[in-house]
Amino acid sequence: MDSEIRELFRIFDKNHDNTISSNELGKVLKCMGIEMPDQDIHMYMEELDKEGNGRIEYREFHTFMQEELKKVEDPEHQEQTVRSAFRVFDKQSEGLIGLTELKSAMKNLGEPLTDLELDDMITMVKINDEDKIDYEEFIKVWLQRNPNEKD
Structure with missing residues (x-):
């Protein structure tokens, strides 16, 4: 599962800066079937962005994806x-x-x-x-x- 998460991160990191922006996060969520307004995406971003730098690093994304992928068993x-x-x-x-x-x-x-x-x-x-x-x-x-x- 780790290689799949890394590949997904790479796909959505469009500007190749090794982080996911709130715009890129919106695309990740949409792809996962999670539709939400921009305001909610920003709130989600704040929750995921443990370092508080406005960007999601790979390890933050990895933790998030592991939790979300557990949900897809349904x-x-x-x-x-x-x-x-x-x-x-x-x-x-x-x-x-x-x-x-x-x-x-x-x-x-x-x-x-x-x-x-x-x-x-x-x-x-x-x-x-x-x-x-x-x-x-x-x-x-x-x-x-x-x-x-x-x-």
């Missing part, structure tokens, strides 16, 4: 997390996600899939002419694969 929460991650990639709100984006999203969730697992799941869903997948259909396949698994 299948309903897992589904919400996957939906939220897909929405990040669905810029036109079409309900579609490209194969490249899908692979990226699935590798950065609490339970990353191997390339073989992902390829097996992709064969079970329709891919349109633009190499896009209906992510509602993919979520159904994903949930069938994970009915009672725990992290």
